[in-house]
Amino acid sequence: MKKDKIIYWSATIFIVLFEGFMPLATLLFAKQYATAGTQPLGYPDYFAYALIICKVLGCIAISAPNISSKLREWAYAGFTFNLLFATLSHAVVDQNIGFILMPLVILAILAVSYFYNDKIKKQTINQ
Numbered sequence: 001m002k003k004d005k006i007i008y009w010s011a012t013i014f015i016v017l018f019e020g021f022m023p024l025a026t027l028l029f030a031k032q033y034a035t036a037g038t039q040p041l042g043y044p045d046y047f048a049y050a051l052i053i054c055k056v057l058g059c060i061a062i063s064a065p066n067i068s069s070k071l072r073e074w075a076y077a078g079f080t081f082n083l084l085f086a087t088l089s090h091a092v093v094d095q096n097i098g099f100i101l102m103p104l105v106i107l108a109i110l111a112v113s114y115f116y117n118d119k120i121k122k123q124t125i126n127q
Contacts, residue, residue, distance in 0.1 A: 001123055008116035011109050012063055018106060019079065020059030023052040041089045054078065076114050083107040
C-alpha cells in the first residue's frame with residue numbers, strides 16, 4: 001500500500017504542478033503569456049482564462065483528501081477531455097509532433113494517478 005501511495009502522490013503532484021500551479025502562476029505573474037498556448041490554436045483569450053480556473057479547481061479536486069469521489073471523478077474526466085482536445089487541436093492546427101505528444105504524456109501520468117487513486121480506495125475499503 002505504501003508503494004501505491006507513493007506512485008499516486010508522485011503522479012498527482014506532477015499533475016497539480018503542471019496543470020494547476022504553472023498556469024495559475026503564469027496568469028498571476030506573467031499575464032501576457034497566459035494565452036500563449038491557446039491563441040495560436042485560434043481560441044479567444046477568455047477561453048484561456050476559463051481553462052486556467054477550471055484546471056486549478058480540478059487540481060484541488062484530485063489532490064484534496066476529503067473531496068467526494070464523484071467530484072474527483074469529474075475532475076479526472078475534465079482533465080482527460082482537456083488533454084485529448086489539446087492533442088487534437090495541435091494535430092489539426094500546428095501539426096508539431098512535440099506539441100501533439102506532450103498532452104498525451106501528461107494524459108498517461110494522469111491515468112497513473114487515476115489508476116492508483118482507485119487502487120488505494122479499494123484497498124482502504126477492504127481493510
